[in-house]
Amino acid sequence: MVYGIVRLINFAHGDVFMVGAFLAYYAISYFQLPLAVAMIVSMAGCALLGIAIERIAYRPLRRAPRIAALITAIGVSLFLEYFCSLKFVFGPNYLSFPRPFRVVTWEWAGIHFSNIQIIIFVVAIFLLILLQYIVHYTKMGKAMRAVSFDQDTARLMGINVDSTISFTFGLGSALAAAGGVLYGIAYPQINPFMGIMPGLKAFVAAVLGGIGIMPGAMMGALIMGIAEVLTSAFVSSTLRDGVAFGILILVLMVKPTGILGRRTGEKV
Amino acid sequence: MMKNRSWSLPLFFVLLCYLIIQELIRTEVINPYWEQVIQYSLIVTISCLGLNIIYGYTGQFSLGHAAFFGIGAYSSALIIKALHTENTVIFIIALLMGAIFAGLVAFLVGLPILRLRSDYLGIATLGFGIMVKVALDNLDRLIPMMGGSRGMSGIPKLTNFTITYAFVILAVFFLRNFVYSSHGRACISIREDEIAAQTMGINTTKYKTLAFVMGCFYAGLAGGLYAHLYVFLHPSNFDFLKSFDPLLIVVLGGLGSMSGTLLAALGWTFLLEGLRVVLPPQILDWRMVIYPILLIVVMLLRPQGLFGGAEFAFLRPRRITEE
Numbered sequence: 001m002v003y004g005i006v007r008l009i010n011f012a013h014g015d016v017f018m019v020g021a022f023l024a025y026y027a028i029s030y031f032q033l034p035l036a037v038a039m040i041v042s043m044a045g046c047a048l049l050g051i052a053i054e055r056i057a058y059r060p061l062r063r064a065p066r067i068a069a070l071i072t073a074i075g076v077s078l079f080l081e082y083f084c085s086l087k088f089v090f091g092p093n094y095l096s097f098p099r100p101f102r103v104v105t106w107e108w109a110g111i112h113f114s115n116i117q118i119i120i121f122v123v124a125i126f127l128l129i130l131l132q133y134i135v136h137y138t139k140m141g142k143a144m145r146a147v148s149f150d151q152d153t154a155r156l157m158g159i160n161v162d163s164t165i166s167f168t169f170g171l172g173s174a175l176a177a178a179g180g181v182l183y184g185i186a187y188p189q190i191n192p193f194m195g196i197m198p199g200l201k202a203f204v205a206a207v208l209g210g211i212g213i214m215p216g217a218m219m220g221a222l223i224m225g226i227a228e229v230l231t232s233a234f235v236s237s238t239l240r241d242g243v244a245f246g247i248l249i250l251v252l253m254v255k256p257t258g259i260l261g262r263r264t265g266e267k268v
Numbered sequence: 269m270m271k272n273r274s275w276s277l278p279l280f281f282v283l284l285c286y287l288i289i290q291e292l293i294r295t296e297v298i299n300p301y302w303e304q305v306i307q308y309s310l311i312v313t314i315s316c317l318g319l320n321i322i323y324g325y326t327g328q329f330s331l332g333h334a335a336f337f338g339i340g341a342y343s344s345a346l347i348i349k350a351l352h353t354e355n356t357v358i359f360i361i362a363l364l365m366g367a368i369f370a371g372l373v374a375f376l377v378g379l380p381i382l383r384l385r386s387d388y389l390g391i392a393t394l395g396f397g398i399m400v401k402v403a404l405d406n407l408d409r410l411i412p413m414m415g416g417s418r419g420m421s422g423i424p425k426l427t428n429f430t431i432t433y434a435f436v437i438l439a440v441f442f443l444r445n446f447v448y449s450s451h452g453r454a455c456i457s458i459r460e461d462e463i464a465a466q467t468m469g470i471n472t473t474k475y476k477t478l479a480f481v482m483g484c485f486y487a488g489l490a491g492g493l494y495a496h497l498y499v500f501l502h503p504s505n506f507d508f509l510k511s512f513d514p515l516l517i518v519v520l521g522g523l524g525s526m527s528g529t530l531l532a533a534l535g536w537t538f539l540l541e542g543l544r545v546v547l548p549p550q551i552l553d554w555r556m557v558i559y560p561i562l563l564i565v566v567m568l569l570r571p572q573g574l575f576g577g578a579e580f581a582f583l584r585p586r587r588i589t590e591e
Contacts, residue, residue, distance in 0.1 A: 242402030
């Protein structure tokens, strides 16, 4: 999502995701907060973190070649991973994420599902609706869309580009944190390097669906997920990532701007 | 006369450098560990020069460099292991075969995906890199010698300082001559503006593929050297995270600058290893924290890279002066 607005591959996204999961872990196990509060706390914390990252590492490079910002993004990502695995921060070990409630499974028409899956589904839908509301019906959302369309013109129209981008980073990071908490509930094991693959896949899903198009990102994520599950179920789980990325390449060959992407002509 | 002078000085310097280091190794002033680090830094240099062709000169964003590195490593190691030989000539042939194989794969992959632009190309190459890793993890079902996810062991240690050094010099020499030829200029024009290059009658597909294949050839060569230096290969050494390392180096050195790539590659390896020695044991964990901080600071201070497209004098063609 951040990507669509600033045109920057944010490799640190997965690590914000990790920090979110850890914050929720501490909120639940040390401060005994209920899950919903812990989630809000970790979203707020990660929003601050995202804004700080943007301020320190990306803003000075906004006018520089894009690749420079990409490198600092990798730098930030490595920094978060290794800083968080220092002993006095989170430590390098696997921690088990506390489940604040018991797992209940139901069976309905031959399909197994648990309360965890329902919670994840409901929260995801809720956040998607919230996001759509913010982007399409608030003043800030309008500013975000304007900045993503054309930064310079947006600035001429009196939009504060800096604060808009900061806000975008905060929002994106808060969503990443929510993702991290949900991940922690679903697979109750967290470590400082857990963010690498989900972060990459989030980005790939965004590209697959078409950059900067939110339903596209959701669709891309679904396609990737289903492809992976089907491969592990019917072919071999070790080939899972290979098949998922093979599909990605095939899609990009047919539609180079993603499934829902518009073909933009290049002006000379 | 002019021609002699412009070549003899760098040649002299190169030979001197070689003799000094070789002598230090022989007299064991440099211990075997640091000898290995030196060779590794040279291997990294070759691989990064390859990426510099692809990204620095032609502007094609590739995140799958480690995959080609791995292909070269595995294929040359397979040849050597299958032949049960430790002959240096055969070793060099095997290295070249590995590199050619990497280049061939690059050609087959590059032809369709090089149509994509910028970030989409990055993602496609990234995807390819992950597919290669998955393939390496599973190929032991077809070729048991490759070891799959258990790793491939028992490769004879054939890489030595002389061979690595010679290949680096050759790599730099070829790259320099390529870049300043008309083919190299065509590649640079694609980086600057693809459509304009096309309008000037440059076959962009051809040159993009050419640069990609050449870059991956370098990566494959470096991979082969790597395989016979560390004598153990594991697919996780070639996953996509490793593709970031050459990218970091090329960008840090300055895009489209051979001197920058050379210095950044050597500096990067020695920085990572040096921090291991310099830091006291109780804060050794901080090594990987200090490294990204340095990375960010350098990028903030010099967004165009250390050299920013500049070159050492001996890597530039002579000005054509009027007689």
